[in-house]
Amino acid sequence: MELAETTGLSPATVSTIVKQLLAAGVVDTRNTVRSGRRAQLVTLAHQYGLLVGVHVSLRGVRIVIADSNFTVLEERVLPLPFDHRADTTLDRVALMIVELTETLGAELDEILGIGISAPAPIDPETGIISLPAVLRGWEDVPIADVLSRRLRVATFVDNDANLGALGEARLGAGRGVRDLLFVGVSYTVGAGIMIDGEIHHGVHGTAGEIGHALVDPLGAVCRCGSRGCLNAVVGVQHLIDSLQVSHGPLSLTELIRLAQEGDPGSGQVVEDAGAAVGIVIANTAATVSPSLVIVGGELAQTGDLLLEPIRTAVARRTVLNAAGPLPIVPSQLAARASVMGALALASDHAVAARGPLSLTSNTGSLQ
Numbered sequence: 467m468e469l470a471e472t473t474g475l476s477p478a479t480v481s482t483i484v485k486q487l488l489a490a491g492v493v494d495t496r497n498t499v500r501s502g503r504r505a506q507l508v509t510l511a512h513q514y515g516l517l518v519g520v521h522v523s524l525r526g527v528r529i530v531i532a533d534s535n536f537t538v539l540e541e542r543v544l545p546l547p548f549d550h551r552a553d554t555t556l557d558r559v560a561l562m563i564v565e566l567t568e569t570l571g572a573e574l575d576e577i578l579g580i581g582i583s584a585p586a587p588i589d590p591e592t593g594i595i596s597l598p599a600v601l602r603g604w605e606d607v608p609i610a611d612v613l614s615r616r617l618r619v620a621t622f623v624d625n626d627a628n629l630g631a632l633g634e635a636r637l638g639a640g641r642g643v644r645d646l647l648f649v650g651v652s653y654t655v656g657a658g659i660m661i662d663g664e665i666h667h668g669v670h671g672t673a674g675e676i677g678h679a680l681v682d683p684l685g686a687v688c689r690c691g692s693r694g695c696l697n698a699v700v701g702v703q704h705l706i707d708s709l710q711v712s713h714g715p716l717s718l719t720e721l722i723r724l725a726q727e728g729d730p731g732s733g734q735v736v737e738d739a740g741a742a743v744g745i746v747i748a749n750t751a752a753t754v755s756p757s758l759v760i761v762g763g764e765l766a767q768t769g770d771l772l773l774e775p776i777r778t779a780v781a782r783r784t785v786l787n788a789a790g791p792l793p794i795v796p797s798q799l800a801a802r803a804s805v806m807g808a809l810a811l812a813s814d815h816a817v818a819a820r821g822p823l824s825l826t827s828n829t830g831s832l833q
């Protein structure tokens with residue numbers, strides 16, 4: 467009855483359509499009770515099940531549950547302390563996945579796959595972080611295996627910038643683009659490099675680690691142990707620290723708000739960050755030759771304040787603009803870029819394991 471009311475179709479038509487979908491294996495039906503009356507609950511069939519995306523950042527975790535068309539059904543964001551540890555964070559993630567699945571009235575076995583985005587390079591061979599110093603408390607942890615053992619759901623992991631590139635390429639600003647660079651500017655800076663439609667991981671998954679590109683030979687020593695990395699110059703913590711003397715302690719949200727409101731100090735550190743990131747993007751683009759650069763991460767919420775200095779740095783390199791200007795655009799998926807990429811990662815593996823989802827079956831195709 468509810469389907470008839472929502473769609474405006476007659477109950478008989480709804481019944482016929484549901485029967486066709488049931489025959490094609492697209493939906494399942496269950497007897498239930500609604501408002502004291504017997505009713506039939508129509509749900510998507512298990513084979514068209516759910517996808518889970520998990521984006522672990524240095525300061526929190528975002529979990530989404532989506533259907534196989536990437537429509538987000540449930541989402542939760544949990545702040546975490548800096549230097550949170552793998553064991554406690556993955557415990558929380560597992561519990562939240564169970565809770566969100568229950569909220570949807572679904573079962574864990576309806577999840578086709580879980581994708582995890584991690585704020586560090588992941589060795590594709592081992593699934594373990596390949597630069598341990600950049601994410602303390604996560605050394606030697608097979609992140610995907612921990613969750614897949616606990617929840618008995620196939621789980622896959624990749625770096626957050628790589629998944630930002632995948633998310634934007636499938637569902638955001640990079641749809642239809644086969645060669646692109648996604649740059650996340652947040653607590654650290656990282657790039658996802660897509661070449662001919664595939665994420666380029668490099669040896670031990672360290673491709674795109676532009677946050678560890680040298681920008682200041684006399685600069686501070688970075689977490690990775692090298693001196694003068696981009697992260698040590700423009701990482702958000704560094705920007706906040708540099709405003710301490712004039713603004714006192716600021717959160718990232720406050721810094722972004724102040725910059726957006728035209729506060730000169732905040733605006734200046736964001737612009738300077740853009741100029742430094744822009745030089746590294748220009749160098750990276752000169753090497754991999756993308757047709758599009760997408761800028762995401764929290765600091766990209768400042769819009770053109772961050773993007774214009776990047777555009778200026780890239781425009782100065784004639785080789786990058788030989789066939790027309792190289793577009794530098796903001797992330798369309800914004801805070802969801804990496805988690806949507808994690809969904810795409812899970813979906814790709816699920817499709818590879820089960821074959822492509824199709825709305826046709828042996829009993830005939832849907833009209």
Ligand SMILES: [Zn+2]
Binds near residue numbers: 679695697
């Ligand atoms: Zn470094």
